[in-house]
Amino acid sequence: MVDFANLHSRARSGFAMAMTLDTPLLQQAEQTAAPASSGRLRRFVRPALGLLLPVGLALGWEIAVRLGWSNGRLVPPPSRVSAEFAELARSGELWRHVVATCLRVAVGFGLGTVVGTLLGAAAGYSTLLRRLIDPSLQGMRAVPSIAWIPLFILWLGIFETSKVALIAVGVFFPIYLGVMGAVMSVDRKIVEVGRTFRLSGPAMIRRILLPAVLPAYVIALRSGLGLGWMFVIAAEFMGASEGLGYLLIDGQQLGKPTEIVAAILAFAVLGKTTDWIVASAAAPFLRWEDRARGAEG
């Protein structure tokens, strides 16, 4: 039941995960293809491989528009998008929207993480508590989170609180599930080592349980963060005067595809950057992991 549910949530956050999982696959392919080439060259070539496809497509489209094969009105070429970007950045608009969106994600992600971690750990640790709360939470999880929007607006108003609440709900579930699963699957044999050395309850948590669940926790945080970015758009669609989601709606209503593409690009950059921050903040604590694939960026 839990595993299946987990899969489901992974699938929902597949958009966010795909971005992070692609790179090592490519690296792996590269590694087997050219084992003997010089190390320094490879360090530059490997990331460049990932850029090949998007840069190639962008260049191709730019050329197509320049040659007049398309007017590029609905699908703006890179030059126009970057001009739009520059204009938004120059006028300070871009920062206003980015800051608004980031703040919402940060507060929502923080709330969802705290509650998800506490409830997930409690439900994983105590069978009684799991029997009490898990079925209800799983039931709530089956509700598409967007469905909460009308209720949240009625309860919390149309301003920041309802938006943050929606993001927090979206972040909560993958983290709750991830933490609960991780705590439940801590190896009994390792726990026995702690018991043999007579660790007290807090010492057992600090020295055995926390390090044991950390790898799964980082994955849960990353999928939670991915969902946070997804839900911030939904939240901003439901009525906002600033934020990247507002920029999207604005671009649609005023017929400005360049603005839409610029906002989408901003989302991609922000999502990838925050995911990278979480992953690399955790990396020093996970060096011990016995992984089939090498460390990922």
Place this chain on the structure above:
Amino acid sequence: MLILDRVGKTYPNGVHALDRFSADIRLGEIVAIIGGSGCGKSTLLRAVAGLDRATAGSIVLDDIKITAPHEKIGIIFQEPRLLPWLSVADNIGFGLMGLPTELRREKVARALKRVGLTDKADAWPRELSGGQAQRVAIARALVPQPEVLLLDEPFSALDAFTRRDLQDHLLDLWADTRPTLVLVTHDVDEAVVLADRVIVMRPRPGRKFEEIVINLARPRDRNSPLFDNFKRRVLTALDRSLDRSVPDADAKSTAGEAMWW
């Protein structure tokens, strides 16, 4: 002195795993417990370790009744059970957290040297071979200087050469502080090479079947006729414990590693 008095264990599901097992084990004695599967060897060891509670009888170490893990009792499992997020040195020092850092470092360094893994101090457990990992586990259990060290089939997952090597190494380490060793095994060779006394168990419910005192001087020559003689006695007892007719003695004992599954 470790006194086991009519220790019994019935699991909640009704399985009667161990029935009235009694033994008095002197300080510094090495006792091997051997038997087929399902004869309660591991159940007994886990009860002595305080990891599980016996449902009958008592386990007393120096007038202390054992019902939970005790600082005088260490245990080594079949798997090394190293903590993968700690370096080799930190794994060895895991049981020494109450000590000041300097003293702990010193003890860990000495233990590392003693098991010949000084150069691996900063390695992760995943970088060790099976034999090295088990040596770290032995060091981790011995560093707090337990009075009783329990070993639950500690070398059964290793290849024959590594196993022999570690058996000798264990005796060597044992000679340092001479703790009591209680060793559960299914390897007749291992029991005879290590133990002062071999206790043969019989299954369903697990109980003591026979005791064989191995009064051979150490170091023991695995190829001597006397050694072979003891091995044959243990094998015969094992066969009888399983209600089997005694097979040809050489059919099993000529194989260097008489494994008992």
